[in-house]
Amino acid sequence: MRTPLIAGNWKMNNTIPEAVVLAQDICNNFERDWASEVDVLVCPPALDIKPVKTVFEFDRVKVQVGAQNVYWEESGAFTGELSCGMLASAGCSAVIVGHSERRNLFGETNEDVNRKAKAVLAARMTPIVCVGESLFVREAGEAVEYVCSQVEAALAGIDEVEARSCVIAYEPVWAIGTGRTATPEQAEEICAAIRGVLARRYGSDTAEAVRILYGGSVNIGNIELLMAQPDIDGGLVGGASLDARGFLSLVRACVR
Template sequence: MNKTPKEAIEFCRLMKDKAASSTVDVVFCVPFVDLYPVLEELKGSGIGVGAENMHFEDSGAYTGEVSSRMLKEMGVSYVVLGHSERRQYFGETDEMVNKKVKKALEVGITPIMCCGETLEQREAGITIEWIRMQVKCGLLGLSAEEVEKVVIAYEPIWAIGTGKTASSLQAQEVCKAIRQVVGEVYGHAVAEKVRIQYGGSVSGKNAAELFAMADIDGGLVGGASLKEEFQEIVHYQK
């Protein structure tokens, strides 16, 4: 919940040349009220636009919600689903996330499905089991072809907005487990095609080390995406 429409336009004007890349896919996921102006501002820039949430029904008595059809008609290409803040503050469950993933795929929007553990769960030693369960539930009922289109983002809750970050080895361990569980259910070939991101205090300083890991295909960037520092993450290979 950052940036008014005016602020979003100003930031996009500042960043669209700096953050554009011919080697990586860049997507700005913004609040609903910012979507239209950001879509207009980023036309022709090569930067994709995504929403931060959506409902799993096409329409109906769900005051305050936004549907996949609304987003698709606007030109939105991606949507973040099951973010830890949505789960923690708004009671989203694995079942709800699964319904949203299915609906996004149905209309042709790429879902960025989030998973992650709390500090208590990590300290209890159940991180891998917890993540495996979230991934299985989130992908339940999807075909192999559909799963290939899903982006899975591992975001340890204890590292979001805290300044803490999982070490590259900790992040790799979980991302590898995600790829393994996808492979167990859908096969190795499908698992290799799924993009797995790490989110949790990704910065210009740690991007290169994180993205060098075998099973980390990119980042779901939080606080650093609100600053010019974001360009350092995009161009981490320089």
């Protein structure tokens, strides 16, 4: 049985004081027995990672902290970038790689995503590998093929043991921040296809061990229907993660 994961992507929101307040609000409303039922992760902006981690540690709340991006080199003349070692030392346990905003706004390629995923694994953190199609691709009837090709590219050179440490997040680009959501059936079709890629590459046992998240306007109105799908193991949550009580309502919905 795969443990559900709710991961909050705060994107470019919250100054350090604001991030601390949000983290404290999460702590104040987090029910301790949830920790045995669902994994919870928040990914703040880089400057907020350490103070947010400190709040969770001080209050002894089992919420993990991750990063929204990383560079694959260990060090060097890469102005503005952060390495896996830097993020790990700040307390990160996971890193989002290949988010559609990184691909579309900053030109990240499948090869870049693969390099980042390998670097995150080498640093003993979890890569949350994002894949997803545009509205154009979906309307052309090519969504399954397109997303599966992204998964194949992201996992190139990653072995079976490493694959078990990965999380795949399916985020239809047309549903991110738009209020539109893939139907549970649409989301399940793609997530099942992703699990099929994992099975072909690594075998059924590994495929069944890897968590696949849905991301794209996840909210309290759709989380239970999404979680009822056999191949959806949680959510990569954007805007809804910026309100502690709203975010934790999604966590509560995953408690069996």
